[in-house]
Amino acid sequence: MTNPDKTGLKPTCREAHRLVSEGMDRELSFVERTRLRLHLMVCDGCTRFNGQMALLRTAMRRFPDEHGK
Template identity: 45%
Template sequence: MPYKRLIPHCRDTQLLLSQAQDTSLSLLTRARIRMHLWTCTACTRFSQQLSFIRQAMQRFDKE
């Protein structure tokens, strides 16, 4: 099994955040994402933007 970094790179984190919108991630993966978000402002903003878009689409769907 290839070595995985404890804290993923931005590209990996953004991919995982996108995947989390459609499927549930393992506890370990969620913890790795959280650790990255503690240290990366850009990915934190990306996560917030994904949440905003998801909420907007849910509201749009209801109308």
């Protein structure tokens, strides 16, 4: 018997965190983005995590690199 959360539309919090993190390194597929958005609509904790990751991403882009750029 398969876990309905693992195969259903709404991912678990663990999978949502993985998708948020992977989305920083690569473009998520349409299905991944849709599943993540569905989860974020109902999960305040993961929504906060997503916001924190976005803030870190923005801060790192503004931080000068070690090579003086």
